[in-house]
Amino acid sequence: MAVNEEILINVAPMETRVALVENGVLQEVYLERTQRRGIVGNIFKGKVVRVLPGMQAAFVDIGLEKAGFIHASDIAPLDDSGMEDRNGEVADIRELVREGQSLVVQVVKDPIGTKGARLTTHLSVSARYLVYMPYTRHIGVSNRIEEEVERERLKQLVEESSAKLAESGQTGSGGFILRTVAEGVSEDELLLDIPFLYRLWNEMEERIKSRPVPSVIYEDLPLFMRTMRDLARPHTEKVRIDSREAYARVAKFANKFAPEIANRIEHYPGERPLFDLYSVEDEIEKALDNKVTLKSGGYLIVEQTEAMSTIDVNTGAFVGHRNLEETIFKTNLEAATTIARQLRLRNLGGIIIIDFIDMQDEEHQRQVLRTLEKAMERDNAKTCITGVSELGLVEMTRKRTRESLGQLMCEPCSVCHGRGTLKSAETVCYEIFREIIREARAYDSEKFMVLASQMVIERLLDEESANVADLEEFVGRPIQFQVEPIYTQEQYDIILV
Structure with a gap:
């Protein structure tokens, strides 16, 4: 079935919200508050404040409330030519960094709860179609571009475009990763990205030399601009923005970097709030509840804890028409597609345990698992799903790079302090x-x-x-x-x- 995808952008002085709607149903929500912007992708010049040999890690002061955390596997020593020396072995952390040393790092995970930001020295900066990696000569292609012929075409285009730019004096020593949206693009479109990324990195190198420790070297684009870079695709039907100023900036960005969707961007001037028009506010409210009702009458209970998230499937009021096994199977099938949507909508990450209703038929188990895997294919976050365990549980992981919707919008109850219950x-x-x-x-x-x-x-x-x-x-x-x-x-x- 063809997917009708729309992006809604609600901009206010205090926060920006983005909703990804597929076939009229809310799938993902992004939230950025002016006073608490996410820092994933930002590059800092920091100072190593503590080395932990037992954990093969170090803490780095990057100017935030909590020091960032970096593992030895995320630090690549540079060879004589200034490129990353990745020989597959992780060196002793004490050979890589020392206390008091300055270190240029990039944030790969926002601070979540009591944990500081997760850092890496594998730096990268993004444009519309390409990610530039200044310390490696590797050219890679997004795993979501599956056709081998297209993968080879794109790699060859980048190599040829880089060579042409080198002949004209515009050069850089790094490598590239072709993003998913690069599928089907022409050489001319790629040629726009490469010199832009070279210039951006040259500016950053100057800042690295001149800025004190700790300081910000590079800040990623604001949310409404990142949306056009990361979420808008050639098949996106419409992008609606309720701010005239933001619309002008986005339209200018699209005309330069994404002309194929420039004519689908609209300013929404209506009196009725944009998110109300698409019932997004109601869906966000429901996503903060731990109970999710299914159309059949069954329901899910979603619980997020520090260690993991759990999802319990129940038949509820659904009694079916044939027999118990058929009722259970239909409830689990519906639950599988709903779970995939809820994981994206709530942005749940880390370890996730799904307790489907016990099924005796192994074919039913396989079909439910296939339904879940197929529904998760549209998720941009990296996921890994295991089979059904002996206890009837499905274990999976979903990459966590930012706080969940609940963590962003809620705080622990001041009465029960997050327990969820009170003494009677x-x-x-x-x-x-x-x-x-x-x-x-x-x-x-x-x-x-x-x-x-x-x-x-x-x-x-x-x-x-x-x-x-x-x-x-x-x-x-x-x-x-x-x-x-x-x-x-x-x-x-x-x-x-």
């Missing part, structure tokens, strides 16, 4: 009883005053009133209660009066 009012009442007994044995007082939340006090005076009377008799002192409106359900104080 009954549990808190019994904690109060135990504390009163401890206080009665340790201190003399005329009476006790209990300060707690409305819910807890109501329970103490109602369901637990008989227990309170028994406790007063046991400790030999009266107990009074007072509601504290600002207390959470788990908070209480016992005052000796």
